[in-house]
Amino acid sequence: AADGATSPLLPAEELTWSFVVPELGRIDTVVVIPPRRDTDRFPMLIALHGRGEAQRGPERGARGWVDDYALLRAMKRLSAPPLAAEDFEGFVTPDRLRIINQGLTHRPYRGLVVLCPYTVDVLAGDRPFESVRPYAQFLLEELVPRARRSLPVLSQPSDLGIDGVSLGGRVAV
Secondary structure, three states, X not given: OOOOOOOOOEOOEEEEEEEEEOOOEEEEEEEEEOOEOOXXXXXXXXXXXXXXXXXXXXXXXXXXXXXXXXXXXXXHHHOOOOOOHHHXXXXXXXXXXXXXXXXXXXXXOOOOEEEEEOXXXXXXXXOHHHHHHHHHHHHHHHHHHHHHHHOOEOOOHHHEEEEEOXXXXXXXX
């Protein structure tokens, strides 16, 4: 079983990393790694939560995607299509659901490593977009390099994405 295709399937993992960023304070990051074989490598997504989670502090805020947004359930369902309207909590039209399921038939979901850093409310105050710079530097100079060194991720720029909800969406932009 030296061949990666026949090696045992490793279970999904959830890790928590803590960083201290001088300009921002403590930033916990929840890391979600899908089930995998030794040789598997995945694209990486930085998922930023909303302002409500930011108000909960680094430990609880970083868990927003896992605890509040049902990330683990979504990943599990993507691995076992077809998806149903309930998987979108009703927020999908029948046509869109059909298109998504057709896409999963032609290109099955193969997993994704998701980094869920605490999203500091850097957009508050008089100069919001200047305040986001230290957070962006943290993501690009600390979080992503650590992930690339220690996680089963692909390393091309095209294998990294960023997205967010509410505050996190604005910060991602």
